[in-house]
Amino acid sequence: MTTKNRLYNIVTFGCQMNKADSERMAGILEKMGFQWSEDPNNADLILYNTCTIRDNAEQKVYSYLGRQAKRKHEQPDLTLIVAGCVAQQEGEQLLRRVPELDLVMGPQHANRLEDLLEQVFNGEQVVATEAINIVEDITKPRRESKVTAWVNVIYGCNERCTYCVVPGVRGVEQSRTPAAIKAEMIELGELGYKEVTLLGQNIDAYGRDLPGVTESGRYKHTLTDLLYYVHDVPGIERIRFATSHPRYFTERLIKACKELPKVCEHFHIPFQSGDNEVLKAMARGYTHEKYRGIIEKIREYMPDASISADAIVGFPGETEAQFEKTLKLVEDIGFDQLNTAAYSPRPGTPAALWENQVSEEVKRLRLSSLNHLVSLKAAERTQRYLGRREEVLVEDQNPKETTQVMGRTRGNRLTFFPGNIEELKGKLVQVEITEARAFSLTGKGTVGVL
Secondary structure, three states: OOOOOOEEEEEEOOOHHHHHHHHHHHHHHHHOOOEEOOOHHHOOEEEEEEOOOOHHHHHHHHHHHHHHHHHHHHOOOOEEEEEEHHHHHHOHHHHHHOOOOOEEEOHHHHHHHHHHHHHHHOOOOEEEOOOOOOOOOOOOOOOOOOOEEEEEEEEOOOOOOOOOOHHHHHOOOEEOOHHHHHHHHHHHHHOOOOEEEEEEOOHHHOOOOOOOEOOOOOEOOOHHHHHHHHOOOOOOOEEEEEOOOOOOOOHHHHHHHHHOOOEOOEEEOOOEOOOHHHHHHHOOOOOHHHHHHHHHHHHHHOOOOEEEEEEEEOOOOOOHHHHHHHHHHHHHHOOOEEEEEEOOOOOOOHHHHOOOOOOHHHHHHHHHHHHHHHHHHHHHHHHHHOOOEEEEEEEEEOOOOOOEEEEEEOOOOEEEEEOOHHHHOOOEEEEEEEEEOOOEEEEEEEEEEO
């Protein structure tokens, strides 16, 4: 089948890893001759890159699929693909539920999209969910931004948190080589990108599967070593990384972040619960005391660093007293941002089978209570920006106020200020902060362009 001038659309659900995977798959499709369509109803190929962390995300996928499956009866040449974590989890069951599907592919197969589509165009209905060694990415992603970019450094996860499907759907940890990561960053710098976010499901595990140890017995390739190795890539002005795991977070990493000027003062470290018994039931491998110690150490080295995290309420067996300990941790630390969620039982995870499930009503009340506290603490934390000059990397125009541009501070705070996007996009700008809201800032124009 000829693919030239055929249109494609990708709908992405879930995490940063999924967004990065979608960009790579878009790059493969465009290499094959497909062209992007904003409207999925005009597309000849539709790919849903799915997430199964929460049940509502999964149900949304089925809702979207139902509409397009009906369309396929009228347009038999329409190609329907489900990729990502729901695809990996459900496999052939997806075909039984939606027989109109052409391709079901897990996240480990993202770089194989062209080969899999060749089978589809030869008349096969394909399921690709077997565990494989991830092929090094040689396709140029179709990146949504021209200013900031994702760079995968490690795929998969070896942790066994009792609530999480990620190890089952994304496979075991597979680190890219430092040379491959640096080569991608060099190319991004040459293309004019200013900021790179290094991505991993558990990025602190980077390098554990690569050969070699130092004389002191530690792994030769760690996230800390990688930061030193890629720091001086020309053109890249900012480096971020996510997501960290408290079990493996080290003081050596904190020191590197302080020493390396391009590494932003922003740490995303999920804590999930403030109670040790709940953390043990989650199999997280740390205590709330250890977590607090990490934050204290970060603030010792970088007092102004932004801290964001993830938290779950209503985990099976969580009592009101245990939930209060989560509130206490949030109150004591004062996060700049916190992603919150009510526990959602996921197929194939141990916690989903436990009998001590918390009621939906209790989960709803706890989530509301936590979100209220998060907003109050974030509003307190953000006041420190008032009257200060902050370096903002301009990413786009403010869609709600076209006389303004928007970007992020080094601490990852969304910031708006007056300006012309044609002149300022991709520029580092000094902005005087005049208004500080819980999760965003407004500035009084530019003080100077870097």
